[in-house]
Amino acid sequence: MSNPSISIAGRRIGVDEPPYVIAELSANHNGKLETALRIIEEAKKAGADAIKLQTYTADTITLNSDAEEFQIRGGLWDGKTLYQLYQEAHMPWEWHKPLFEHAHKLDITIFSSPFDNTAVDLLESLNAPAYKIASFEVVDLPLIKYVASTGKPMIISTGMADAEEIAEAIEAAHEGGCKELAVLHCVSGYPAPAEDYNLRTILDMAQRFGLVTGLSDHTLDNTTAITSVALGASIIEKHFTLDRRGGGPDDSFSLEPQELVELCRNSRVAWSALGRVDYGRKSSEQGNAKFRRSLYFVKDLKKGDLITADAIRSVRPGFGLAPKELDKIIGRRIRKDVCGNTPVTNEAIGLD
CATH class of the missing domain: 3.90.1210.10 (Antifreeze-like/N-acetylneuraminic acid synthase C-terminal domain)
Known part of the structure; x- marks a missing residue:
């Protein structure tokens, strides 16, 4: 029986291929298109396979409310409302076209996480080659089905989801028409301690769901991500910034350029070292x-x-x-x- 695989923009992804490294741009543009363009350039230089955006506005992801349930208490974003956070962090929709064009010019794959149907429509107009479902949206089965209806490969992050919820998301993707699906083990802490990751879960996910499996890593260094390769992770996603001290919502738990270089290099060395069962003289x-x-x-x-x-x-x-x-x-x-x-x-x- 062959190992499961998917293909994004002509790049085959599976355990018998080098890890597919995704640099997550997220909110690290910090309100400047020029910064977003430079992040794409640095991701390409570092050797990442893809750069990923997040496509939403404050109005498409939450409500403009000061009620207590919309307040963030503790953590990196303490004191903000959800609306304030996403108003600051969102990627302006008019930036998407120049960002896609810049990535194409540099020959690095670019796609995004949509957070509602209108975001999917925008990304379809730009011919996005794949889609990512964020962990917080894994329970939004109608959104997953809408993304699946595009016929594009889909990657689902599973932070906070239990096994039943992951199975429901997978079923929704398949029902919607998705033929190429991957799941990422994830811990939705920002940052997340390595000991929370329980990487052996990757082995169980791969066996349980029979899909390409990877890691969305929110730890502060590369150790967890590189270790995941030895356990079968075929995709590694890490937040990426130009400067961890940049002051943006996601900067402090993101990799800087040299760290991304090391992740790309060392994860592929780890994959190469796995090889095959071979007792012969090398x-x-x-x-x-x-x-x-x-x-x-x-x-x-x-x-x-x-x-x-x-x-x-x-x-x-x-x-x-x-x-x-x-x-x-x-x-x-x-x-x-x-x-x-x-x-x-x-x-x-x-x-x-």
């Missing part, structure tokens, strides 16, 4: 095989002498018989004269 070992241990005579012997334990030792290099033959050799008669510091050979001792 090419890099060939030259050293001669330095393995083998049996050597450690004193001169004349033809017919009894071979005693003090006449042979297991030493490096490896030009003599294997050490496992030692018990068969002790007590035999030597067949020809031998000198000390020479390898024990079958010609000299006559093993059957």
